[in-house]
Amino acid sequence: MPITVKSDREIELMTEAGRILEIVHNELSRALHPGMSTLDIDSMGEEIIRSYGCIPSFLDYNGYPASICVSVNEEVVHGIPCKTRILKEGDIVSLDAGVIYKGYHSDAARTYGIGEISKEAKKLIQVTKECFFEGIKYAKEGNHLFDISRAIGRHAKEYGYGVVRDLCGHGIGSNLHEAPEIPNYEVKRKGVKLKAGMTLAIEPMINMGGFEVDWLDDDWTVVARDHSLSAHYENTVLITEGEPKLLTLTALT
Ligand code: MF3
Ligand code: CO
Numbered sequence: 670m671p672i673t674v675k676s677d678r679e680i681e682l683m684t685e686a687g688r689i690l691e692i693v694h695n696e697l698s699r700a701l702h703p704g705m706s707t708l709d710i711d712s713m714g715e716e717i718i719r720s721y722g723c724i725p726s727f728l729d730y731n732g733y734p735a736s737i738c739v740s741v742n743e744e745v746v747h748g749i750p751c752k753t754r755i756l757k758e759g760d761i762v763s764l765d766a767g768v769i770y771k772g773y774h775s776d777a778a779r780t781y782g783i784g785e786i787s788k789e790a791k792k793l794i795q796v797t798k799e800c801f802f803e804g805i806k807y808a809k810e811g812n813h814l815f816d817i818s819r820a821i822g823r824h825a826k827e828y829g830y831g832v833v834r835d836l837c838g839h840g841i842g843s844n845l846h847e848a849p850e851i852p853n854y855e856v857k858r859k860g861v862k863l864k865a866g867m868t869l870a871i872e873p874m875i876n877m878g879g880f881e882v883d884w885l886d887d888d889w890t891v892v893a894r895d896h897s898l899s900a901h902y903e904n905t906v907l908i909t910e911g912e913p914k915l916l917t918l919t920a921l922t
Pocket of ligand 2: 776777838867870872903
């Protein structure tokens with residue numbers, strides 16, 4: 670599949686999808702507390718998404734049974750919300766969500782600590798976010814796609830973290846997953862040349878230990894093989910001739 674360059678109209682719709690998703694994340698982050706279940710997060714997230722007239726992108730996507738992916742501690746991504754999974758002080762939790770607004774998707778993820786977390790866990794969350802920002806320094810017309818990948822991978826390596834290789838970022842638009850695939854590690858090839866109007870979901874997934882992951886028997890939840898903590902940070906990004914526009918992070922906090 671070729672990489673689509675979005676029209677002004679499409680960019681407008683994706684901008685709105687991004688703005689709403691940013692609100693969803695902000696509201697969920699404020700609600701997090703020890704004692705809540707991962708299903709509570711999903712229910713709240715779905716309600717907020719629908720209150721803006723949007724559809725949760727993930728619900729029923731390839732059979733995924735919820736609106737928000739909630740991944741705790743060694744879970745990397747795609748954790749399935751569950752009423753008996755209760756968050757406790759010291760956990761870290763990754764929330765990944767997507768919304769569809771008038772046929773266009775946005776996709777973003779954040780990792781948070783529940784109450785007081787270890788200094789090591791804080792560092793992992795911080796560096797995962799930094800990896801994203803290192804990557805998008807290269808997200809500009811004329812650069813190559815894998816410039817982004819290299820910058821992300823190198824930053825994580827500096828800290829000795831494991832960069833997940835079995836899952837990648839992706840193009841996004843009228844589909845949740847479009848071309849191209851965006852690895853979070855250095856590759857030899859340059860990748861395609863970036864063009865204004867491309868929209869990309871850039872999403873480093875970083876383990877405190879090794880990069881290897883396993884899929885649980887639910888066929889969704891991805892966990893760090895060595896059960897080390899894992900963090901995820903993602904935004905939907907619009908490529909321009911200058912600085913990239915972060916469609917799911919307008920407030921830059
Ligand atoms: N951000 C995730 C991804 O791009 C969300 C997909 S979860 C799914 O893969 F449940 F929808 F598959
Ligand atoms: Co994504």
